[in-house]
C-alpha cells in the first residue's frame with residue numbers, strides 16, 4: 529500500500545536557528561528529513577506513520593569537513609560521496625571511506641548522509657562500526673545549546689538513542705591518532721555490491737613489538753545496536769599477538785555477540801562469521 533502524499537507535510541527552515549526553534553516549539557511534532565534515502569523507502573511502502581518533516585538538506589551549518597591538528601569534524605549532512613573524496617579521510621580513516629563506497633549505489637551515495645545513517649539506527653548500517661572503531665563523538669544541538677557525546681553511548685537499544693526530539697545531530701568528530709594505526713574493515717553481504725550487511729566488522733589497532741598497545745573492535749548486525757566489543761578489546765589490550773591470545777579473544781567475542789535470525793541471515797552464520805573476521809583481523813596484525 530502506497531502512502532497518501534497530501535497527508536504529509538515538509539517544511540524547509542532557512543537557517544539552523546529557525547530549524548531548532550521549530551523542533552523546540554512543537555516537541556516531537558516535526559522530525560528531520562535529510563537525504564530521505566531511509567524515509568522515502570518507508571513512505572513508498574506506506575510505512576511512514578509520522579506525518580510532519582523538517583527538511584534540513586539546505587542547512588549549511590551541517591555541511592563541510594573541517595580538519596584541525598587533533599580532529600576531523602564532519603557535518604551531519606556529509607554524504608557518502610563527500611566522505612570518499614576527502615583526502616584526510618582516505619589517509620587516516622580509510623574504513624569510513626570503505627564503508628561509504630560499499631553503501632548502496634551512486635545515487636544513494638550522493639544523497640544519503642552520515643547523520644541519517646546514525647539516527648536511522650539500523651544495527652545493520654555500515655558506517656557505525658567504522659565510527660565506533662574510530663571512537664567518534666557526536667554533536668547534538670538544540671535551541672538551548674550543544675552537547676558532545678561519545679558515539680559508543682548514543683545507541684541504547686534497538687532504534688533507541690539518547691538524542692532528544694528537539695535536537696539535531698549536527699557534527700561528527702573523529703580524533704586523529706598519532707602513530708601507525710592499522711585498520712581492518714569487512715562488510716559481508718549476499719553479494720559484493722548493493723547488499724545489506726549480514727555482518728560488518730571494523731577494527732583498529734596499535735601494535736608495538738608484537739604487543740597490542742591499543743585496539744577497538746565494532747560489529748554491525750550482531751546485536752540490537754551497532755556494537756563496540758569492549759570485552760574482546762579488554763581481552764586483547766596489552767597482550768602479545770600469538771595464537772593463545774587469538775583463541776582467548778575469539779572465545780570472549782563468542783559470548784559478546786548475540787545475533788538474531790532474520791530474512792538476511794541466521795544467527796549461527798552471523799556468529800561464525802564474526803569469529804572468523806576477528807581471527808582474520810588478528811592474524812593480519814600478527815603477520
Ligand SMILES: Cc1cc2nc3c(=O)[nH]c(=O)nc-3n(C[C@H](O)[C@H](O)[C@H](O)COP(=O)(O)OP(=O)(O)OC[C@H]3O[C@@H](n4cnc5c(N)ncnc54)[C@H](O)[C@@H]3O)c2cc1C
Nearest residue numbers: 562563564565566567631632640641643644645653654697
Ligand atoms: C537502495 C538503498 C540502498 C542502501 N544501502 C545501504 C547500505 O549499503 N548501507 C547502509 O548502511 N545503508 C544503506 N541504505 C540506507 C540509507 O541510505 C542510509 O541509512 C543513509 O545514510 C540515510 O541518510 P539520509 O540522509 O538519507 O537519512 P533520512 O532518510 O533523511 O533520515 C533517516 C533518519 O534519520 C533522521 N535524521 C537524519 N538526519 C538527521 C540529523 N542530522 N539529526 C537528527 N536526525 C536525523 C531522520 O529523522 C530519520 O529518522 C540504503 C538505502 C537505500 C534506499
